Amino acid sequence: MEFDAVLLPARRAESIARGFWHDRTINDDLDACVAACPDKTALTAVRLDGGQPRRFSYRELAMLADRVAVGLSRLGVARNDVVAMQLPNWWQFSILYLACSRIGAVLNPLMPIFRERELSFMLKHGEAKVLVVPKTFRNFDHEAMARGLQPSLPALQRIVVVDGGGADDFNALLTIPEWEQQPDAQKILSSNRPGPDDITQLIYTSGTTGEPKGVMHSANTLMANIIPYAERLRLGADDVILMASPMAHQTGFMYGLMLPIMLKASAVLQDVWDPAKAAELIRAEQVSFTMASTPFLTDLTRVVKESAQPVPSLKTFLCAGAPIPGPLVEQAQIGLGAKIVSAWGMTENGAVTLIKLDDDDRLASTTDGCALPGVEVRVVDGDGNALPAGQIGRLVVRACSNFGGYLKRPHWNATDAEGWFDTGDLAYMTAEGYIRISGRSKDVIIRGGENIPVVEVEALLYKHPAVAQVAIVAYPDERLGERACAVVVPRSGGAIDFPAMVEFLKSQKLAVQYIPERLIVREAMPATPSGKIQKFRLREMLQQNDL
Structure with missing residues (x-):
């Protein structure tokens, strides 16, 4: 696959000079974890359909990443090939991304809710070579759907099935054979590692065109967001991060998969949202941080209040995706004992704005926060002129984390010569520089x-x-x-x-x-x-x- 990430080269020199791009990949961070804390629990994966949680140390995580990487190469996956994956928050999701990163393949996460109509376009447009699906999830037969689609997808060479049990079973192909022990394994792993400007993620977002858009991100653009995000939220190696939002969304991918590894922290994955189970996990795993949309916060607050079982380890709940009602902020702070942080972002650039931990609590319900370091936001009129505080206009963003462009659709990149990206949203800015999304110009x-x-x-x-x-x-x-x-x-x-x-x-x-x-x-x-x-x-x- 040829990736036309035309927005990246022009930003490189300045992004490096200003310290916003760090010129490292998730491989470097995983290797650093193995060197510093090999036996620390890196990942705890919980499936609500039963069974004990699966736990992995950083040593085990890296070993499996190498094993699956070589296994993928045996399936014909090479550098810049797209591996599509329609999985919930299972441990296989994390391993697949790390494995792809080992050999320079590009991961295309797909939401489990997608069906034939969405998948047929995305898989064809992204030229996916391998598709990984669950046998079934939430009583839907994903394998049957994938098999039905394959004849219309000329690039799709292999379907791999988690819990499939047959010749295309995930374990049989990728995790049971000790591929990393093969004579050519180290050559495969060492010669194909991607650089920080290579595309590492292809993720689709809905737009106004009626056609999903393939957002391209490099390690530099993703990490340029995650690092200041963690610093603003004062997250570190001692934190335990719960991710119940889908990792096929940018929220789950960046802050549930990548963030814990970059911090040398621990991640807890929950595959199906159940607020009672989430509260149980927070208590059992000593979760200190989570991020999700407003309905998750509503549900968790209600369950904790009704059960009268507190979640004392939870320090911060970052809420994004929809405005947080003022009464909910107050109820959640009392019920959860956590700081409620509002934020706004997009698939194209990750979190753009979020409030600070020391901000007045009312800002969580009245604003969507202020820009992260490395991010500039402006509210402009139809001619691109900056509007004064309080006036509603188009929100444009210039950020170190802005994407590389839309795959095969550079005419939709909505980025001017100075690097300003038109978000398609309407907003106003307060005198203090906090923004509030007030609507969307895109449909x-x-x-x-x-x-x-x-x-x-x-x-x-x-x-x-x-x-x-x-x-x-x-x-x-x-x-x-x-x-x-x-x-x-x-x-x-x-x-x-x-x-x-x-x-x-x-x-x-x-x-x-x-x-x-x-x-x-x-x-x-x-x-x-x-x-x-x-x-x-x-x-x-x-x-x-x-x-």
Whole structure:
């Protein structure tokens, strides 16, 4: 695969000179852990479908990374080849990334909620050579789906199945044979290590185009974010980090997989969100830090309060993906005894802003924090002019952690000659330099931290024979922040109801989480004189119950 990360070369000299890029990879950090603390627990992985937690020391983690790396090379994976993976927060996820990094392969994490429609595009666009899936997860047969897709994916040479039990079983292929003992193993491991500017991660994000965009990151761009993030939150080797957010999201990947290794800390992975189990893990594993979206904070606070069993080790809960209601911040601080930190970021650059540990608690519910070191943020008008404090405009970011570009779509990079990236979000800045996201200029709904690709869902609904017009808009939800509502004008003589809409979208192989949770049928849409649907009016009507 040829990666067109055109945004990286122009930033290198300045990023190095200013100390923002550190010119190291996850290989260097894992090796440092083995040298300094080989027997320390690096990873504890918990599956809610039963069984004892799997624990790995740093020595074992590195050994398995080498073993799986050589095993992947035996499957034909070479430098710059893409290994796609649709796994939950299982230990195999962490091992696969570390293994790919050993041989210069690029990991493409895919959310377990994705189905045929999303996967067929991503796997073809990313030219994945190997796809790793669970046999089943949450009662869905991922292996059968992958097998069904393979004939339409010319680059996909092998499907590897966790808990598969057959010839393509993950253990049989990658973790049981002692590949690292083979005569050519050290040559494979030493000759293919990537550099810090090589692409290490390809991750897809939903956008306004109706087509997922392949975000390319190097070790330098990822680590340039993780290091100041950890410093602001005062995280170190003594911390235990719980990650229950999906590691196929940037949140889980950067701060659940990479961050603990970079700190020589310990990670605890939870594969299915269950607040009672999370509280149990926090107590048992002495978890001190976690990061997740607002619904996770709501659920954990409720469970701890109802059980009357405190979580005294938890120092900080970083909440991002949706605004945190003021009452929740107060309830969580009392119930959890932890500092609640608000933050904002994107797949393209990781965390951009977050409040500081010494900030007044009210800032967690009234702002999304201030910029990290190495990050500049501006709020501008339509002509790119900076706006004064308090005025809403487009949020642009220039950061050492900005991505390398969108794979095969450089015309979508939204980055000007001076390095300013247009986030597509609307925001205002306070006089103290804190930002507050106030809306999105791009047409995406964020439901519990998960982006819903509105344009794609609308395009599918337009295929329904009864639909003449459709607009999908957000409506507020106390727990998830937003939910999606489909507003439909039916064709003459046509009819559609909510069950029919759901069944139709399922037949189109759309991820269940992307299906709108309300349907409103109208005779006409509010529109401009040119006929463009006025979504802002629909949102207002929803909030006022006028639809």
